[in-house]
Amino acid sequence: xxxxxxxxxxxxxxxxxxxxxxxxxxxxxxxxxxxxxxxxxxxxxxxxxxxxxxxxxxxxxxxxxxxxxxxxxxxxxxx
Amino acid sequence: xxxxxxxxxxxxxxxxxxxxxxxxxxxxxxxxxxxxxxxxxxxxxxxxxxxxxxxxxxxxxxxxxxxxxxxxxxxxxxxxxxxxxxxxxxxxxxxxxxxxxxxxxxxxxxxxxxxxxxxxxxxxxxxxxxxxxxxxxxxxxxxxxxxxxxxxxxxxxxxxxxxxxxxxxxxxxxxxxxxxxxxxxxxxxxxxxxxxxxxxxxxxxxxxxxxxxxxxxxxxxxxxxxxxxxxxxxxxxxxxxxxxxxxxxxxxxxxxxxxxxxxxxxxxxxxxxxxxxxxxxxxxxxxxxxxxxxxxxxxxxxxxxxxxxxxxxxxxxxxxxxxxxxxxxxxxxxxxxxxxxxxxxxxxxxxxxxxxxxxxxxxxxxxxxxxxxxxxxxxxxxxxxxxxxxxxxxxxxxxxxxxxxxxxxxxxxxxxxxxxxxxxxxxxxxxxxxxxxxxxxxxxxxxxxxxxxxxxxxxxxxxxxxxxxxxxxxxxxxxxxxxxxxxxxxxxxxxxxxxxxxxxxxxxxxxxxxxxxxxxxxxxxxxxxxxxxxxxxxxxxxxxxxxxxxxxxxxxxxxxxxxxxxxxxxxxx
Numbered sequence: 001x002x003x004x005x006x007x008x009x010x011x012x013x014x015x016x017x018x019x020x021x022x023x024x025x026x027x028x029x030x031x032x033x034x035x036x037x038x039x040x041x042x043x044x045x046x047x048x049x050x051x052x053x054x055x056x057x058x059x060x061x062x063x064x065x066x067x068x069x070x071x072x073x074x075x076x077x078x079x
Numbered sequence: 080x081x082x083x084x085x086x087x088x089x090x091x092x093x094x095x096x097x098x099x100x101x102x103x104x105x106x107x108x109x110x111x112x113x114x115x116x117x118x119x120x121x122x123x124x125x126x127x128x129x130x131x132x133x134x135x136x137x138x139x140x141x142x143x144x145x146x147x148x149x150x151x152x153x154x155x156x157x158x159x160x161x162x163x164x165x166x167x168x169x170x171x172x173x174x175x176x177x178x179x180x181x182x183x184x185x186x187x188x189x190x191x192x193x194x195x196x197x198x199x200x201x202x203x204x205x206x207x208x209x210x211x212x213x214x215x216x217x218x219x220x221x222x223x224x225x226x227x228x229x230x231x232x233x234x235x236x237x238x239x240x241x242x243x244x245x246x247x248x249x250x251x252x253x254x255x256x257x258x259x260x261x262x263x264x265x266x267x268x269x270x271x272x273x274x275x276x277x278x279x280x281x282x283x284x285x286x287x288x289x290x291x292x293x294x295x296x297x298x299x300x301x302x303x304x305x306x307x308x309x310x311x312x313x314x315x316x317x318x319x320x321x322x323x324x325x326x327x328x329x330x331x332x333x334x335x336x337x338x339x340x341x342x343x344x345x346x347x348x349x350x351x352x353x354x355x356x357x358x359x360x361x362x363x364x365x366x367x368x369x370x371x372x373x374x375x376x377x378x379x380x381x382x383x384x385x386x387x388x389x390x391x392x393x394x395x396x397x398x399x400x401x402x403x404x405x406x407x408x409x410x411x412x413x414x415x416x417x418x419x420x421x422x423x424x425x426x427x428x429x430x431x432x433x434x435x436x437x438x439x440x441x442x443x444x445x446x447x448x449x450x451x452x453x454x455x456x457x458x459x460x461x462x463x464x465x466x467x468x469x470x471x472x473x474x475x476x477x478x479x480x481x482x483x484x485x486x487x488x489x490x491x492x493x494x495x496x497x498x499x500x501x502x503x504x505x506x507x508x509x510x511x512x513x514x515x516x517x518x519x520x521x522x523x524x525x526x527x528x529x530x531x532x533x534x535x536x537x538x539x540x541x542x543x544x545x546x547x548x549x550x551x552x553x554x555x556x557x558x559x560x561x562x563x564x565x566x567x568x569x570x571x572x573x574x575x576x577x578x579x580x581x582x583x584x585x586x587x588x589x590x591x592x593x594x595x596x597x598x599x600x601x602x603x604x605x606x607x608x609x610x611x612x613x614x615x616x617x618x619x620x621x622x623x624x625x626x627x628x629x630x631x632x633x634x635x636x637x638x639x640x641x642x643x644x645x646x647x648x649x650x651x652x
Contacts, residue, residue: 011285032139044365047403061506061507078613
């Protein structure tokens with residue numbers, strides 16, 4: 001296991017979600033869009049200066065703020 | 080029949096389907112959250128009328144945003160009343176996420192029929208769905224549709240009566256596993272090459288390439304807006320006003336004996352015995368020419384370009400690129416959408432602040448837009464006032480407004496209470512805009528503009544005439560002289576323009592041009608006129624969108640900022 005948060009991996013990497021931090025409401029919100037523990041996601045890009053991160057889950061593309069990306073822990077070794 | 084609810088994830092084409100079913104045109108765009116409040120219309124079928132309700136998009140029935148709250152409470156009410164059928168609109172190119180809502184809906188035991196929308200796109204993206212098998216599994220009727228082109232809509236309408244409660248049974252705990260199970264039986268994905276749209280997808284959200292792309296797109300849009308706007312003026316509006324309207328108005332002028340109160344009201348002042356459409360200030364001259372001959376051509380060309388960008392799906396990507404800057408102003412990147420809409424007319428811009436979630440974000444976005452985003456009428460005014468002084472004067476005005484936008488945003492972010500959530504938005508795929516739908520949207524926005532602009536310009540012109548003839552403008556001019564002349568360095572005659580500017584900015588040009596202001600005075604007048612108050616139409620909409628208390632706060636911010644900026648310009652120019 002090589003656990004990092006979404007801001008720490010490079011764009012283009014495919015990773016598996018291992019943990020989602022944050023409140024119940026937040027986890028429900030991301031679950032509804034298909035982002036949950038076990039989902040396979042691709043990081044598409046990250047804007048400079050702690051800007052938003054864009055990811056792809058299935059065929060959904062999502063832009064999330066930097067501190068939201070920090071709450072999503074992924075395993076870079078296990079896709 | 081009963082009521083029909085259109086329900087589904089954001090940006091799956093519910094509003095386009097709604098327009099198809101009811102003939103009522105609602106604004107549909109290619110980004111999530113275009114519909115925050117619901118729309119109602121009627122479907123006519125075999126002589127009966129059935130109410131159709133376009134519900135805001137939602138990802139689940141556990142609401143996390145305003146739009147989702149509206150959707151959920153409408154659903155619950157419909158379920159209690161037990162008088163409705165639900166058309167679940169699904170994006171067929173994104174089955175997994177969409178079925179998450181569908182399965183929750185099936186559990187509610189209400190009559191359901193499913194529209195597999197964007198059916199035409201599934202071929203391009205390599206998704207094959209066995210509709211019959213899916214129907215058997217979910218135990219509700221399923222119809223493939225393309226709401227934008229109209230494919231499948233008739234079949235959907237004829238099969239509406241087949242909507243039924245699903246007998247499909249599953250454990251809600253394992254919803255995602257169940258979805259995987261359904262898809263493995265009904266969906267096959269075929270490998271294919273990256274499409275052209277996917278390639279531009281990559282370059283438009285990477286910081287290194289995204290910013291040059293954004294600059295290119297904005298410059299290209301600007302060029303197209305100018306080209307269409309100027310062409311409309313040269314080949315349509317100028318001939319119309321100069322060749323047809325002017326001679327007619329001159330005849331009326333002669334009939335009225337070229338002077339008198341009624342002449343002043345209808346025609347206004349003649350310059351060298353001729354009508355000057357901008358300066359005459361009569362109802363039939365300036366009152367009609369300003370909104371229709373001067374501003375409308377650019378409103379048309381602007382909304383054409385912007386609607387194209389909206390439907391292509393580019394705007395949320397632009398939102399991602401500017402998120403960083405806007406985050407520091409207390410709003411996130413998606414707030415670029417109301418700002419851009421506001422460049423056309425602040426009224427639709429103010430309404431689009433609904434895509435923002437919290438009261439704080441809406442307040443900051445609306446205040447910034449009203450103060451520092453010039454609408455087409457204000458832009459026309461600015462060009463009319465300082466355009467003859469060349470690019471430097473124009474740069475001074477627009478540069479000042481841009482700086483005010485940023486600095487005021489930074490200040491508001493530090494002072495306004497409340498929270499601004501970070502950006503969390505789905506990025507829609509790029510789509511080729513469907514021109515028939517685009518022109519319908521353009522037409523709606525033009526009608527909006529005409530309905531908002533023409534009456535207020537006419538009232539504005541009327542009031543100016545009355546105030547002038549009663550000497551009230553000179554009186555207020557004397558009263559406000561310390562502020563206007565003392566701090567901002569404008570002649571007291573300019574107060575008339577500021578008064579009429581409450582109603583419409585574009586009419587104010589006609590009142591300032593005859594004053595022969597210097598370049599410095601023109602720059603200050605342009606900035607001050609743009610900033611101190613939006614216009615009465617925007618103001619009314621903002622009271623509705625925010626609330627009276629917030630609007631009073633916003634107005635105070637407007638006045639203080641205007642006096643500060645006007646004073647600074649007077650000191651440093």
